[in-house]
Amino acid sequence: MTAGDQDLRAAVEEICERLCVTVDGDFGTPLQVASDDLSAQKLGMLVNFLLDNARRAIAERERAITDLRQMQQELVDQEKLAALGRLVAGVAHEINTPLGSALTASTVLGRRTNEFVTRLSGGKLTRSEASDYCATAQEAVRLIEGNLARAAELVASFKRVAADQTSEQRRRFLLADYLRDIAAGLSPRLKQTPHRLEVDCPPDLHLDTVAGALAQVVTNLVINSLVHAFPDGRSGRILLRVRDGAEGSVEIDCEDDGVGVPADLRKKIFEPFFTTRRDSGGTGLGLHIVYNLVTTVLGGSIGVEEAPAGGSRFRLRLPKTLPGDRTDRDQPNVG
């Protein structure tokens, strides 16, 4: 065997050993054969060329995965904002009714007051006219007060839920009240359907958690039922049922008496972009957001099963108090 042959053989052996290491994913360090033999150097170049291409392919794949995750996160964020936008639009529509009634009552009151003043200053006001005016004024004031109070209540409720949804701050709150606030925010949407939403929650149950995340979870679950559970147009019932669970936990069920989720879809239902309604504009992100919020922000778990009435039941198990610094007192509602 010549010296050149020996060099080449040594290079081949070195390359074989190096390739064994490369199988473990060590593409970072190129091979440099020690030999001065031209063929050995060419062989080394070939191996390095192949390794370099593999390294680039891996880097490209990792970059694509990173880009995809970032895009997915952006879509999730957009969906959260869109959900908030829908809430704002719904509440604005809801507030419009009492404000409209109050405006009508105040207009009538203003017109009658002008007539009253004209009659009074002309010395022509009769006792019966004065009495009629007082009755009208009393009724108008009652309507204005009642409708403005309703509008104020809606605004306060909306502010609690909306402000929570834009914040990731934890706070201590009474769950029953909070679920009613969320239900109030959903009422404009519910009014467009024949379905009803009921809340069954122990009145004295407190949670110390990220309220905004919980609001978004409950909202998305209810909307999911509205969109998917009743395709045949019949009226349905959606129930939010809360039970004080074991070991400092709480169970929140969101169940409906709709068509349910087929068993083969239950495993996929929380996957991002999974939707059976893409042709009607479904993004497939609503339940993925729910899953992420429950498992990460709220530190709980979620599953889906068949409800006793044949519909679907999403069951959340959440810690009543999130680990970490607890909030000792109820936080005042922002409204």
Next chain:
Amino acid sequence: MIGVIQRVLVDLVRERRGEAGAARFLADAGLAADFQFRIDTDYDDAQCLALFAAAGRVLDLPQGALFEAYADIFVRRSRVMFPAFYSLARSSREFLRRQPAIHNSFAAGLRDEAARRHVTDKFSIAEDGADLVTTYRSANGLCGLYRALATRVIADYGEEAEITDELCVARGDAHCRLRLHWTRVAPEGAGSAG
């Protein structure tokens, strides 16, 4: 610069001035008489430029003639060292279109990412109809060497082309750009003359 360039330069001196001349040439550059440039290693650009200048003096050739002489032996040597690069190309255009990829493959073994980029950023090529437009980015200013090598490769395939300097660092441009326009091509499937 990747060592295959210097390796062939030493061969040129050896061919014209013998072993003793090559040894002196290497010694003048501060290298051992039996020093072998490796084809998988990036060497200092300044040293390479100094070697070309020294070769011009040793061989008593002005730069243009030196590049022509170098291109001639480079094509002969590279045909032996890398015969597949030639046999895979049916025309000089096909060979030169692949030249940046061939050039970059020599950088695959460089450990340092900056050194690798230093090599791979040098050449890029674009097709403009039947023409090739080669962009050469290097502070070395060796576009003349590229021109000589391209001319020699084209002749090696029995073809002819006009090479025009559209941009040149020697004229103050940011980089060099050469347009290769073939005026005679070999018959289809004629392959290289090697």
